[in-house]
Amino acid sequence: MLADKITKYLEGEHHYSSDVLQSSCEQFGGSLARQLMGESQYEPRLRMSNLGACPRKVWLQIAGEKGEPINARTRMNFSFGDYVEVATVAIIRLMAEKEEYGIKIYEELVQGELEWEGIKGHADLPCSIDGQDVVVEVKSMSNYGFREFCKNGPGDMWGYPAQLQAYLRATGFETGLWLGVRKETGHYADYVELRDDEKYVPEAAHNMRKVASPDKPGKPSWATLTGEQTIKDVRCQYCDMKRPCWGPMTVEVIKNKPHYKVG
Ligand code: SF4
Numbered sequence: 001m002l003a004d005k006i007t008k009y010l011e012g013e014h015h016y017s018s019d020v021l022q023s024s025c026e027q028f029g030g031s032l033a034r035q036l037m038g039e040s041q042y043e044p045r046l047r048m049s050n051l052g053a054c055p056r057k058v059w060l061q062i063a064g065e066k067g068e069p070i071n072a073r074t075r076m077n078f079s080f081g082d083y084v085e086v087a088t089v090a091i092i093r094l095m096a097e098k099e100e101y102g103i104k105i106y107e108e109l110v111q112g113e114l115e116w117e118g119i120k121g122h123a124d125l126p127c128s129i130d131g132q133d134v135v136v137e138v139k140s141m142s143n144y145g146f147r148e149f150c151k152n153g154p155g156d157m158w159g160y161p162a163q164l165q166a167y168l169r170a171t172g173f174e175t176g177l178w179l180g181v182r183k184e185t186g187h188y189a190d191y192v193e194l195r196d197d198e199k200y201v202p203e204a205a206h207n208m209r210k211v212a213s214p215d216k217p218g219k220p221s222w223a224t225l226t227g228e229q230t231i232k233d234v235r236c237q238y239c240d241m242k243r244p245c246w247g248p249m250t251v252e253v254i255k256n257k258p259h260y261k262v263g
Helices: 003-010 020-041 055-062 072-096 107-111 143-152 160-171 197-212 242-246
Strands: 103-105 114-116 119-121 125-129 132-141 175-182 188-194 249-254 257-262
Touching: 003 072, 003 188, 020 072, 055 197, 055 242, 072 103, 072 125, 072 132, 072 175, 107 125, 114 160, 119 160, 132 143, 132 160, 143 175, 143 188, 160 175, 160 188, 160 197, 242 249, 242 257
Parallel strands: 132 175
Antiparallel strands: 103 125, 114 119, 125 132, 175 188, 249 257
16 A cells, blocks of 8 residues: 555655655654653653553553663664654655655644543554545564564554554544564565454553552563563563563573573
8 A cells, every 4th residue: 555655656766845854854853862862851651652562561650660771772773763764754745745646644633642532642644545544653673573564464562553543543544554664674564454443442441540540550461470480571571661570680691682580
């Protein structure tokens, strides 16, 4: 749907007299500032973007728990991902200036904050493509992540579907479109996700209740220890709340990968 259009656009030559490039420069700057300042610039709260995240993590953030500092490599890795996403949104905006691509961006939805059930959020690009209203969400991915995305879509592990479903409810649109970008190679692929209230409304309500509760939520079902008491789940391994959540731990690096042992 969109990946093919972007590929076609990128294979052409274009001359710009557009303010899209100017605003993209500001977004690159904003993105760099965001990465350098980390979470400190935000007041932690439940937003559409973390609606599907581990509720215990969101609860700890709101309770004022400071996560572990991000190392330089991870910070730059996140920054690259951000830049690729900003560049992709800019490309779609430039395409929207040419009638042949059939894209109309709903600026009032892009610029304003969305709201659903008192939760706010900001979607990447609510727009119309070939006459169909869609909320486009751009995600930069590693080689591995992109291969998985091409086979199965974004998956549920990082809570992305809950985020997109919240945007769909807030906009009233029926169709979401994930646009995956492979960071290393510049390949694009897309994946359509339809609004599904039956599946996601109860899940979102469950998370909202947990985050709003005065009691710390228990560890989610997937966060279990097995075997030698090593944290197995990838979500916990990447979480900056590992230590406040699991307590003291030792780290052993095996084949360039950290293994976290608790207890
Ligand atoms: S370490 Fe795991 S269970 Fe704990 S807050 Fe992070 S994701 Fe949730």
